[in-house]
Amino acid sequence: MMDWTDRHCRYFHRLLTRRALLYTEMVTTGALLHGDVPRHLRFNAEEHPLALQLGGSEPADLAQAAKLGEQWGYDEINLNCGCPSERVQRGAFGACLMAEPQLVADGVKAMLDVVGVPVTVKHRIGIDKGESYDFVRDFVGAVSQAGCQTFIVHARNAWLQGLSPKENREVPPLRYEFVHRLKKDFPQLRIMINGGIDSAEQVHEQLQHIDGVMIGREAYHKPWWLASWDADFFGEPAPAQALTREQVESQMVDYMALEAALHGTPWSAIARHMLGLRHGLPGSRRWRQVWSDHKLKGLPAHEVMALAAASGP
Numbered sequence: 001m002m003d004w005t006d007r008h009c010r011y012f013h014r015l016l017t018r019r020a021l022l023y024t025e026m027v028t029t030g031a032l033l034h035g036d037v038p039r040h041l042r043f044n045a046e047e048h049p050l051a052l053q054l055g056g057s058e059p060a061d062l063a064q065a066a067k068l069g070e071q072w073g074y075d076e077i078n079l080n081c082g083c084p085s086e087r088v089q090r091g092a093f094g095a096c097l098m099a100e101p102q103l104v105a106d107g108v109k110a111m112l113d114v115v116g117v118p119v120t121v122k123h124r125i126g127i128d129k130g131e132s133y134d135f136v137r138d139f140v141g142a143v144s145q146a147g148c149q150t151f152i153v154h155a156r157n158a159w160l161q162g163l164s165p166k167e168n169r170e171v172p173p174l175r176y177e178f179v180h181r182l183k184k185d186f187p188q189l190r191i192m193i194n195g196g197i198d199s200a201e202q203v204h205e206q207l208q209h210i211d212g213v214m215i216g217r218e219a220y221h222k223p224w225w226l227a228s229w230d231a232d233f234f235g236e237p238a239p240a241q242a243l244t245r246e247q248v249e250s251q252m253v254d255y256m257a258l259e260a261a262l263h264g265t266p267w268s269a270i271a272r273h274m275l276g277l278r279h280g281l282p283g284s285r286r287w288r289q290v291w292s293d294h295k296l297k298g299l300p301a302h303e304v305m306a307l308a309a310a311s312g313p
Helices: 009-016 029-034 037-041 059-072 084-092 092-101 101-112 132-144 176-185 200-206 218-220 223-234 245-263 267-274 284-291 301-310
Strands: 050-055 078-082 119-127 150-158 190-194 212-216
Touching: 009 223, 009 245, 009 267, 029 059, 050 059, 050 084, 059 078, 059 101, 078 092, 078 101, 078 200, 078 245, 084 301, 092 101, 092 119, 092 150, 101 119, 101 132, 119 132, 132 176, 150 176, 176 190, 200 223, 218 223, 245 267, 245 301, 267 284, 267 301, 284 301
Parallel strands: 050 078, 078 119, 119 150, 150 190, 190 212
Antiparallel strands: none
């Protein structure tokens, strides 16, 4: 979700669900230790509960980055051991870390030694074309001994050679049964599942076997689904007055105006995250075209919203 789940995206998603745990895009330890910390860690208070996802492999660097995350107010620190991109591999982190479970365990322990918030790990079920369940079982076993209690498992292998990141989300087969077996073998751990889940029925089915479900691109492209999550998955009563897409769009325009005033953020940098809001509705294509029209960048966001409304069915 690099370049997708930035703070503007998360603010938008929080308007739709109060309860779901949101994750940042992956932030490397190098970016935090040697770069612009506020740019990478600033978030809106409304985004809670919120996890900071880190990319890195050196335990000392991970500890420093995790401490920064806790100081900035994040509710969880998550270590990415699942990203298969070549750029990430060159940094010796992401999915290739699954081949070094002791190094991951050392990193987890280093972070837990300096923070009081949970430290979690996101990973795959294997790397390359290995099909042994024992591989992911031993990985989880080793890392859990360092104190990690929550594992978010993308139920596909990561092929480190020969596939693009996009293909790595589609070509390696899904093996949900591996994740279910992890929960049976480690009942004391919280096991979450990720990968290919795109309906409430599938979420409920998975929750019969494991502790939670992570939704990525489906939530981004069809964000209105999130509006039903609090009632469907957290048992909260539906609000007396149902939320509408128009209300969400209006709140986002208010946010765009505030961001422009405080930080000079152009509305287009924010609007790109809500283009799926009217997915499947009549007139949605034209509505997206208005909010994507770079010729309108000079207009205030509320005027763009009026143009988008006028383009409806």
